[in-house]
Amino acid sequence: MPAPDSDFRRRVADSFARQGAMAHLGAELTLVEPGAVDIRLPFRPEVAQQHGFFHGGVVATIGDSAGGYAGYSLMPAGSSVLTVEYKINMVAPAKGEALVARGKVVKAGRTLTVCTVEVFALD
Numbered sequence: 001m002p003a004p005d006s007d008f009r010r011r012v013a014d015s016f017a018r019q020g021a022m023a024h025l026g027a028e029l030t031l032v033e034p035g036a037v038d039i040r041l042p043f044r045p046e047v048a049q050q051h052g053f054f055h056g057g058v059v060a061t062i063g064d065s066a067g068g069y070a071g072y073s074l075m076p077a078g079s080s081v082l083t084v085e086y087k088i089n090m091v092a093p094a095k096g097e098a099l100v101a102r103g104k105v106v107k108a109g110r111t112l113t114v115c116t117v118e119v120f121a122l123d
Helices: 008-017 020-025 056-072
Strands: 028-033 036-042 098-108 113-122
Touching: 008 028, 008 056, 020 056, 036 056, 056 098, 056 113
Parallel strands: none
Antiparallel strands: 028 036, 036 098, 098 113
16 A cells, blocks of 8 residues: 555654653554554553553553554545544453554545554563
């Protein structure tokens, strides 16, 4: 998928850097390609729930951002992005040294972009 804005990597990185939630969690962008974004979050007690797994809300939060930025990477310069809906299915506890959220564009539309996101733990 070609990006309509040749400066999409800088635009995505600049927007990500303005997200207080991502900074607060300690998340970082590790991949920015046209229609694909990876976000990595190292484990630490502040992002865990009572059993020592990554908290489900944290899993969902970095997933939301990975999908949003995957879509944003294919938008023209001057655009902005907001999530309008998402669904999450958790199939196993997230336990490991880090989480990776991998967002990919399924269909880039004129007003809505559909993405899929997988969040997995690295152990």
